[in-house]
Amino acid sequence: MKLDRRSLLGLMGAGAATPALAQGAAAGRVAFLHGVASGDPDTRSAVFWTRVTPAEGSSGDVAVALEVARDADFRDIVRRVDGLGARAERDFTVKHDLDGQGLEPGRDYFYRFIAGEAISPVGRVRTLPEGATRDVTLGVVSCQLYPGGLFNAYDALSKLERLDAVVHLGDYIYEYGAAADDYGMTSGAALGRAPLPPHEIVTLADYRTRHAQYKTDPDLQAAHARAPFICVWDDHEVANDTWMTGAENHQSATEGDFAARKAAALRAYYEWMPIREPKAGALKEAINRSFDFGDLATLTMVETRLLARGEQMTFADIPKTPDGQPDVAAFEAARQAPDRDLLGDAQRRWVGETLSRSKAAGRPWQIIGNQVVMARVKGPDISRMMPAEQVQQMIASLPADVRPQVEAAIQLFKLGLPFNLDSWDGYPAGRERLYETFAAAGVSPVVLAGDSHAFWVNELHDKAGARRAVEFGTSSISSPSPGDHVGGLPLGAALSAANPEVKFCDQTAKGYVLLKVTRETLTGELWAVSTIMAKPYEPKRLKTFVVTPDGALTEI
Template identity: 55%
Template sequence: MTIDRRRALALFGLGGAGAAGEAMAATPRALFAGRAEFLHGAASGDPLEDRVVLWTRITAEATTAPIAVRWEVSTDPRFKTLVRQGDARATASRDYTVKVDVTGLKPATDYFYRFQYLRSGKPFGKPVGGRTRTLPKGAVKDVVLAVVSCALYPNGYFNAYDAIAKLPRVDAVLHLGDYIYEYGAAPDDYGMASPTAKARVPDPPRELLSLADYRRRHALYKTDPALQAAHARAPWIVVWDDHETADNSWIGGAENHQPATEGDWVKRKTAGIKAYYEWMPIREPAAGTLPEAAWRRFQFGDVATLLMTETRLTARSHQLDYGRDLPVVDGKPDFAAFAAKLKDPDRRMMGQGQEQWLAREVDASMQAGTAWQVLGNQVVMARVVPPDLKAAMGDQAYAALLAKLPAYVAKPVEESRVLAQAGAPGNLDAWDGYPADRSRVYDIFKASQARPIVLAGDSHAFWANELWDDAGTNRVAAEFGVTSVTSPGYADYLPGAPLGEAYVAANKEVKFTDQGAKGFLLLTLEHGRATGELIAVSTILDPRYQTRVLKRFVVAPGDKGGVKALAEG
């Protein structure tokens, strides 16, 4: 996708903003003059010290004409003191979304913003807006971040988003991917067996392939009141994982993409990315860069450098698969040969360019005296082998559990026991499938004596992990894995199984995991400590819910880089 910056950026109002899409031209072609409304809420994102991206989408039936939109930014919720304002137009070329990059703001400041459409040059109809905040500069006491991942629309209500919207304080919301899912609405599609599915039917009711499909799915998600409330509460910092295009995507395709029946992968990927940039409060790609290269830095004063990574579409090698790639010798699986394939240094999660960027940013953060280096990352980084539930539960209890399971669940549970006994990783789509690249990331951390906190989504489970180097002698980072908003976890298929205890017993790096809870992570960063609160919602089957802190862990920085042991607090 080529970005023409002369068309995509223009000055508005007090010279304080650029718009993705089209600016209000001096003599525009005929503008829409009928009735329109904001059905999809408003959002802000990618905050910096002096700017933030504002987003909305306007809906009007039976028109292809541009729609004039006014935006305003104020320091008070009643908009008595405007600090920035301007006009833009929503066009069909961007699905009538509007994105404004507002500049000239003050650091560490709460702002209120709103959009209203124009008729005959005057604001008309009910406005839509929200609250945002710029990043701090210089000395900072603390930073509070809410972290989320994986929201499967038919599988439940977005109560985690609603809970975030009600937080007394949140400086930014981090979304680590799977904001949407690409599946359809057939009875056997993912999530359609949920009791909530009839009330939350995916639109379109088919798997997403075209640009129109991806746009409609984003539009459906942004009609959800809980999601709208969370977007209106604070700025979001987002990155995609796989389902924004297709399940288990990599640079050359995806597990859930069949070229013979679903067409060209590049065309589908391009459609998913274009819809993402249209519908999300993310800053547009710089001129001359690939839209897939979404890695970027956010500086929270002297407390934290947040580095958002991209591990799906720019460099990731095809995932290995035990069924396809595990050699069998004399009727027995050859795990040693498989491990050699797995450790191939040419297998990549990040490309060389992103690795070099990461090394520069981590080093610059340390040189500046920043307390924490936070990695916004899509998938679990810890070394994790699956638990042997038979060994954990005993023969009789395990047999009783297995007897209750459908075949499509019982088979992988049995297969995971083989992996557990071999000490082989269970999730080859996570960093366990790319150990050489993981080691390169650890080398970056160690070279700068960084104090890293790794954040991970994707797994539909809460994790509190200690990350050790290959020799097992240096604790290089702490990792907090956030569970899903609604997507099913391992425990949803194995009710009553002691999964958390079994994972901890089988894995040195795993200090805690809950494979069934839904919710979000609240991360508070201070000088000398980082606190991760794993916050669970009581249900996703009813919009009425309660929250509770499932666990709280405190991390202290190491004396010479790395971190000290996770402490429950």
């Protein structure tokens, strides 16, 4: 049977309530109800974002000014930009790129927006360093399901003393509705965090409303105000398990043309996110770009969903032998097909050129912001880890709608099949070509991954066994994890034991990865929050690993 990813990831529990959406602007006055944000920092500029809620009963344009200062009290203003407009055609969002004007490299600035008598919250942005750079600190996040739980990890990030930028690897919003059986709605109902609109989002108005709801979350607002975000989408910004021309969670018969849905989703994304607009003539899907942190590191953000990804294989694609058994050899032959790819030739060439340029400039670190897990990960054979009676007890304890999916997975993973076909394991030929690109550039990069709702520390090897990269996978902010609903099974430890590339895995914790980069080492700290169902919470460092520029990985 086809394994349903949403069913495997499951539902969540109960907790305290929070308001679902900010109230409208007061009569006669505009308001800044969605916070402020900055993104895509450069050495002398950044993108600044906000959204103006028009005065009640008004739909006309709103004049907005941007102020950037060296101090939080705005006594030392270095740039003021008047004449910015919040317009209905962009859902009253405002985005301005200083485009290299007025800021200095490697320093903090404060910014705010003004519309009439209304003044926005104050945000903080740090420009990229230039030249000799001692260290950089980056937060790495992904997967924030609004009904799934509170965004406590964002609150923790916002309180860090040092944070140069936040790298968001996608699933900033989710498309699902608010029905009782929709993804995450057990917790969503208990927390008062039902998604808006209450149906699955398909149209431009739908996607705008969903982005607006997420941007009202106070913890997300605090994180955006704390540091610039460097973002890329994954699949749920459009629909679950997207590929170039479709998605698992898109039904053309009832939801219309996928291209129209994708266009609506991307338009809302560019309106509501602090990201540079595509250049004239460029594909909106071409979100890949790079950032140089002085002479220390290059961050290369890739796109693995809409530019080149072929349709995902599923376990339902496993053919049967004449005697009715799974034909694993035939399935593996199809999975290993040379045309299965995520990046495409053009983007892969660009990655190679970017890595080579970084290496030639003498930077010791090349970091790749990638959406899905790159390591080779087989599903664990549970029958080798637990007595049959304990396995049956674990299955019996699961929610009824999840039970058949887990039973099927247990049987399939006895065959040595990949844990997740939506990851790079579903596209091994494309992964090998990327490893060849790393080798040709002479680099051993650090790969970042999201999507899986789990923490990973992996050592990546090509098919010949040569070490090619180290991977840090961040868990979700609030989205359900596979380990949440396999009671009695230490799934993360099972995956580590079954896979030589996996050095650490936690399939239940929620949180973020903190990267601390110096010339000698790159330290990855895996931080979890004690709960996403209530406040207060406690942050906890789960693990710390250190990488050296030659690619060696050590736990400390």
